[in-house]
Amino acid sequence: MFELISYEKFRNTPGVKFFDITIATSNARDLVIHDGPAISPNNTEDNHWQFYLHPHQEDNLLALSGGRTFYLVNFEWEYPFHMVRLEGNGDILRIPPGTFHRSVSDPNGSVVLNQAVRDEVATLEGEFRVYNSGTIPRLHHITSQATLPPMMHGFPEIELRRVA
Numbered sequence: 719m720f721e722l723i724s725y726e727k728f729r730n731t732p733g734v735k736f737f738d739i740t741i742a743t744s745n746a747r748d749l750v751i752h753d754g755p756a757i758s759p760n761n762t763e764d765n766h767w768q769f770y771l772h773p774h775q776e777d778n779l780l781a782l783s784g785g786r787t788f789y790l791v792n793f794e795w796e797y798p799f800h801m802v803r804l805e806g807n808g809d810i811l812r813i814p815p816g817t818f819h820r821s822v823s824d825p826n827g828s829v830v831l832n833q834a835v836r837d838e839v840a841t842l843e844g845e846f847r848v849y850n851s852g853t854i855p856r857l858h859h860i861t862s863q864a865t866l867p868p869m870m871h872g873f874p875e876i877e878l879r880r881v882a
């Protein structure tokens with residue numbers, strides 16, 4: 719399953735926030751900046767969702783600013799479809815290898831740092847392939863309105879409906 723990882727907030731004084739965000743096992747870093755309500759990867763021209771899936775990389779995603787919603791699908795999970803909100807200074811989202819994922823930024827964009835963990839056989843070509851849900855029937859079905867909705871995480875309006 720995916721995980722939400724909290725981290726040490728060293729110091730919070732007026733105007734200053736200071737965090738230790740180290741993912742000790744990370745051996746690669748990438749930074750993805752969305753200027754506005756961007757989608758990554760982009761939808762196809764005929765508007766099918768596309769996804770990344772890393773066979774040999776774990777993602778550890780932290781929103782540095784702005785907000786971004788992640789869509790996660792993993793055929794191995796008991797409940798295969800989740801939506802997770804990331805907002806600046808919130809938890810780190812750990813996505814295990816083999817998970818389809820795409821993200822959509824809030825209208826003002828977002829900056830997300832990934833402290834990735836690549837294994838020894840990971841290659842950039844293999845890890846950053848894009849998968850079109852329009853050509854993968856099982857992925858298309860799980861994300862369609864023909865089946866159960868995604869499980870939502872970090873959406874305040876959803877949390878308010880639940881007992882703590």
Ligand SMILES: [Fe+2]
Nearest residue numbers: 770772777819
């Ligand atoms: Fe990723």
